[in-house]
Amino acid sequence: MPGLRKQIFLGTFISSKSRQELQYLHDAAVCVDSHGKIVKVDVDCTSAELIDDRLLNKLGWEKSEVDVHVAKPGQFFFPGFIDSHVHAPQYPNVGIFGKTTLLDWLEKYTFPLESSLKDLAKARRVYTACIRRTLANGTTTAAYYATIDVDATNLLADLCLSLGQRALVGRVCMDNQDICLDYYRDESAEASLEKTLQTIQHVRDIDPSFELVSPILTPRFAPSCTSESMRGLAKIQRDMDLPVQTHISENKGEIALVAKMYPESSSYAAVYDDHGLLTPRTILAHAVHISEDEARLIAKRKSKVAHCPCSNSVLTSGAARVRWMWDRDITVGLGTDMGAGYSPSILEAARQTALVSRHVAMGIDEADPEHERSKLTIEEALYLGTRGGAAVVGLEGRVGGFEEGMEWDVQLIGLGDVNEEGFPADIDVDGGNVDMFGWESWEERIAKWVYNGDDRNTKKVWVKGRLVHSRR
Template identity: 65%
Template sequence: MATSAPTAVAVTVAVTAAGKNQLFLGSFVDSAKLDELRYLHDAAVAVDAAGTIVAVEQPCDEQKARLTVLPRLGWAADAVEVHVAKPGQFFFPGFIDTHLHASQYPNVGIFGKSTLLDWLNTYTFPLEASLADPSKARQVYSRVIRKTLSHGTTCAAYYATVDVASTNLLADLCVAAGQRALVGRVCMDQLSPAYYRDESPEAALAATRASIAHISAIDPELALVRPVLTPRFAPSCSAPLMRGLGALAAEMPHLPIQTHISENTNEIALVRELFPPASTGALDDSYAAVYDAFGLLTDRTILAHGVHLSEAEADLIAARRAKVSHCPCSNSAITSGAARVRWLLDKHISCGLGTDMSGGYSPSVLEAARLAALVSRHVAMGGDEKAKLSVEEVLFLATRGGADVVGLADVVGAFAVGMHWDAQLVGLGDVNADGEVEGDRDEDNNVDVFGWETWPERVAKWVYNGDDRNTKRVWVKGRLVHERK
């Protein structure tokens, strides 16, 4: 398993602001569809000052671009910023992390010996509560933003804490750093420590509205950062709170919703105990039916995990067009189980990948992609051979699939005219005849390419061996937000 090397690396966040037309030249790789990558070599992508892709041309070198593409766009050549990929480098869409707890980042890798519910009380709730301290919250949130950007994550669906000020600070820092994000104030008024919960359903809804108002004020067009309704999970929310959040979701149909579902068998049993159908009006006693009964299962809903969904639940999720965030790292680390992603996809349920820190131990969506591939093989070894996910498929989940999950399918995730330039420059190590690395000249490069590999083989090497050392630059909406030096 690849890990980041402990070398001194200069990382610059929010390096440049958008505002200048840009031209990108080299090889571009993105997902054409679920099981197919598209390779554009010797190509050019033009990005306007607003960060939108306005032209994709192939074949096209810099000379042709200056003679044909730039004049067609009405751009003066001397006013365009040009980026040329070096040998061994290619442009790839930014990763989309559809589920992570920014407030839990300091606990990454700390699982103890507990199961999900014990882990929450032992490790998670004390840490989250401590982030009411603004200096501590700033330290944690600044680091998680920098860390995820360094791994190529251009968009993240963040859970914050119950504290309004702490949640608002996370949104402020995302805007400042230039990371696209969904930021949610966590709602929970039961089955959590008295020191860390909402005082009442009314207090939770008022605090949620306050956070929504703040985020809407700092980004009025919600172009970069959006608020997201965040009932932590059904057991931590009373029926009145769930009902109130459902009403808020109906009142604000532009807002996404994020929560957890069917992560752990004990959790599922607890939901049945707390929300009998007679008290909720649910179709049955399933986890999905509870969310549906309260108006929280919609085409804007992001459901994390979905490890133990029944056939009926999956059919209901598909009917409501809700989405699933697959979190293979945390599902394995906390011993929750192996989600059947192929089964979900076959039911036409959109899926993306989540790092789910700190249940997951890594901030890397690339790590989540390779673990998704490996977990799918464990499912296949259980008798479902077609469950296996290919390199092409896990990269789709990491980009276009994730974009659909967070409601940005037409905005990010691929290199197409009209979409935003949310991208990363990936560098691999070209090994010369003497066994030395050429290309981007990074002696620390952990992916060795010898020259005889096909492009699909190179990408496979990156998926299974790569990490943040391969992420050379990252842009969000045309703005350079990370650079490895």
């Protein structure tokens, strides 16, 4: 990003080396240029005093043009989280879901709130709070659903750009008059497509190369769209090579409705494929109940899945089988969903992912090897929230790790120390729920962070080299 100063970060850097393994770089330095890109990783820079000889001279940087950030003892740098499925307009309803299931919840809670955001003052308040809260939880990239309103969708894109969050922003398409409510739907397929083109053009106007904010085609889900609008969106996708996001197989009632509405298609996934929307750039949220045939089709088309364990649980939709999808070559990331979920945190989603995988295991006989295999590790859950999510939103190779050439989308994590009297070592700093006693290994520290951590542990957040969130 033009205008940034060059930066050098010193400390411990932890990221996913693979699904199964985290990489720990201690006493390391990462150099970030004025465009927010990592240009040098030095794995043996033990102090700021070594910067001149080891880094500045080699890079040809002047000391006066560089900001140096040194992590405190116990702190570490971790890639920013990627939320591959989140409904920004639903943020005020986080935690409000009662005992409803998906379709009832949409009608009772979701559509009234979303439709009210044509009031742009209200939309600004909601979207600003959503972006700031997700940034505070370390989410550097979010795939956002907006509403059907063009101006409100454009406002969400504007706010993401100004607040510095990397985002995919989609105007929700829903034109099926037999399913959508009278007060909240597109007038026609033609109108739906025209409004979508308007939001695409707006994003192109404010961020021409989609460096930070990108449009994303957003048919809400198959029942809300006519065949005409879905085919029109597929043509836009082919012509402009844009990403797509939608829902699939979230609960059984929804699946039955799709089967009734589209009897000519062999499955829910086939509905999207028959309309040209199952592409390598398609994000399918939930996928709780997909069949073997659907999994093969999704993998063949190289479409991706956003796993939303929290909302799948609170709406009693079911437990998605992440290992099962991985075994079938489906790329998976994490989503908070909101407001069906109750947390804006991908760290919470990683925690819930590990727990839900154990519920999947409980449904498998203990003598079956799949009983143990179904359980996801801490390392795998964090992979889903970083490199997995990057692949889902089409940013693999750009974000999610600390390799040279990648962009500096990063969070600084700090965990609280306990003194000899059993109190926080620094009473002036809120270290959250994670207490460290000093004898934990780094693997144990990470486990305690995943299972006990929250936004209080996220001390600073950068996107493309720009500091976008900071707390004590």
